[in-house]
Amino acid sequence: MIQDKIREIRAGELPAFNEAYSRYHQSIYQFVFKKTQSEYIATEVVQLCFIRLWEKRNSLSETTELNVQLFGMARQVMIDEMRKESTRLKYNTQSSQYPFTDNLMKMIESKDMLKHFEQEIEAMPPMRKMVFNLSRDNGLSYLEIAEMLGISTKTVENHIGKVLSRLKHYMFTILM
Incomplete structure (x- = not known):
C-alpha cells in the first residue's frame, strides 16, 4: 500500500527509499529533461530531489501519493536550479582567459552537445x-593515418570530411 511505503520512508528505512528511487527516478529525469532540454540539469535535479526526499522524509504527507510529492519536489528543485542559473548568468563576469567556460549555461549546453556528437560518431561506419x-584523439596527420591504415590520404580526407559534414548537419538541425 502507498501509505505503507511513505511510513517506511518516514521511518528511515533505506529499502523503501531505494524502491522509490528505482520506481521514480527515470520518470522525474524525463519530466525535467523535457522542460530544460539539458541532460546535466535533469541529472542534477533528480539527485537533489531524492536528497531532499531523504532529508525531509519526516514531513512527508501520508495522505498524498508519493509520486505526487516527488514530482512536486522535483518541480521546486528545478525552479531553484533555474533561478540559481539565472543569477549566475546575470552576475557572471567574462574572463578573458576562459570566455567560453565562464558561462555555466554554455558549459552545460556544450556538455550535452559533446555527448550528442559522441553518439553521432559512434553510429558511423567503423573505418570512418x-x-x-x-585524427582528433591521437592528433595524427592525414598522411600518418593513411600509412597506418594502408589507404590514400584522399580517402582519409573524405572520411573526415563526411564526419564533419554529418556533425555540422546535426548541429544545424539542433539550432534551427
Whole structure:
C-alpha cells in the first residue's frame, strides 16, 4: 500500500527509499529533461530531489501519493536550479582567459552537445569512426593515418570530411 511505503520512508528505512528511487527516478529525469532540454540539469535535479526526499522524509504527507510529492519536489528543485542559473548568468563576469567556460549555461549546453556528437560518431561506419578518432584523439596527420591504415590520404580526407559534414548537419538541425 502507498501509505505503507511513505511510513517506511518516514521511518528511515533505506529499502523503501531505494524502491522509490528505482520506481521514480527515470520518470522525474524525463519530466525535467523535457522542460530544460539539458541532460546535466535533469541529472542534477533528480539527485537533489531524492536528497531532499531523504532529508525531509519526516514531513512527508501520508495522505498524498508519493509520486505526487516527488514530482512536486522535483518541480521546486528545478525552479531553484533555474533561478540559481539565472543569477549566475546575470552576475557572471567574462574572463578573458576562459570566455567560453565562464558561462555555466554554455558549459552545460556544450556538455550535452559533446555527448550528442559522441553518439553521432559512434553510429558511423567503423573505418570512418577510426579515421576520425585517429585524427582528433591521437592528433595524427592525414598522411600518418593513411600509412597506418594502408589507404590514400584522399580517402582519409573524405572520411573526415563526411564526419564533419554529418556533425555540422546535426548541429544545424539542433539550432534551427
